[in-house]
Amino acid sequence: RKEVEQDPGPFNVPEGATVAFNCTYSNSASQSFFWYRQDCRKEPKLLMSVYSSGNEDGRFTAQLNRASQYISLLIRDSKLSDSATYLCAVAPSGNYQLIWGAGTKLIIKP
């Protein structure tokens, strides 16, 4: 089993719809969680950190479920510009390395 797993997609979603995807992690002692966005042939860019209480940034909401060991990302009112690959990253306890998921590809269609 991979340490961090994501559904590779692609998720084909009409513009304006709400889309959500999850990322599961195997190390129950993991401490920090992040969502990054990567556009084609570009570097990953931090989208948001994921806090225990969940957090929201505009149309984006991230949640952490420690009991089931997954994080989620919800995108409301999706825009064409949201099309990208979304990577989750998990930092094990006491370790500053990030363990990366393979990414979920999202395609927003007009």
Added chain:
Amino acid sequence: GAVVSQHPSWVICKSGTSVKIECRSLDFQATTMFWYRQFPKQSLMLMATSNEGSKATYEQGVEKDKFLINHASLTLSTLTVTSAHPEDSSFYICSARRLAGDKNIQYFGAGTRLSVL
């Protein structure tokens, strides 16, 4: 604006030559930087952890003599691909670790696309 600068962004070289890639943290000191490689449609693969003032820590399967890492200052790490071959063609990305509140966040350089002919 960018907090991590990576150069060059694109390199085309002949087989057998060496290529040096620089990664700089622009407005913070980074004691730890990371080097990744990404093949098309694949996930990021961590190659090595670069530690300022000490030897890099390489991931299993990554040849340290082929991928030379130097982290001589708190703002600069370099990756040298020695005697590059076509199979080394890939997208190389560096990141720098920055403390933000209680979290260590990685910020990425724009990446270097290496094509070895």
